[in-house]
Amino acid sequence: MTQFITHKWLAALGLASSIAAFPALAAKDVVVAVGSNFTTLDPYDANDTLSQAVAKSFYQGLFGLDKDMKVKNVLAEGYTVSDDGLTYTITLRQGVKFQDGADFNAAAVKANLDRASNPDNHLKRYNLYKNIAKTEVVDPATVKITLKQPFSAFH
Numbered sequence: 001m002t003q004f005i006t007h008k009w010l011a012a013l014g015l016a017s018s019i020a021a022f023p024a025l026a027a028k029d030v031v032v033a034v035g036s037n038f039t040t041l042d043p044y045d046a047n048d049t050l051s052q053a054v055a056k057s058f059y060q061g062l063f064g065l066d067k068d069m070k071v072k073n074v075l076a077e078g079y080t081v082s083d084d085g086l087t088y089t090i091t092l093r094q095g096v097k098f099q100d101g102a103d104f105n106a107a108a109v110k111a112n113l114d115r116a117s118n119p120d121n122h123l124k125r126y127n128l129y130k131n132i133a134k135t136e137v138v139d140p141a142t143v144k145i146t147l148k149q150p151f152s153a154f155h
Helices: 002-018 049-057 107-118
Strands: 063-065 070-073 074-079 089-091 132-139 142-147
Touching: 070 074, 070 142, 089 107, 107 142
Parallel strands: none
Antiparallel strands: 063 070, 074 089, 089 142, 132 142
8 A cells, every 4th residue: 555655646746747847837736645644844854754755846955866876966056175175165056046036046055054054943854964064155156165074975
């Protein structure tokens, strides 16, 4: 039964993704049913697989993985790493808008990373971000992230 529900869920996500690809249809409502409850839509506060899968259907990150498991740019255009491995300077894609029409920019990245890396927020995925010492806006299309210690898997 679980396998059947999983296939239905994946098919529903595939359908939703296909519909979103067509601008004329993107403004329409999509209803998706799942055979279980997800716990949150907050990607920084989800530890269960279903919640992460749901979140990934409408959130994008700066980077992702291609079919060969190599890092690819998603909302980032590229990045550089300082010689000491502590500072990542990331150039962001321009012209990207949030669902409410607000611009995606370095300030938005900073706000999200500041929230995720703050232990006072008690987010379930804090351990993934606790190595961030600070996040700085260089300009609207560039963000600089400084780590507490080098961590090659950061991006």
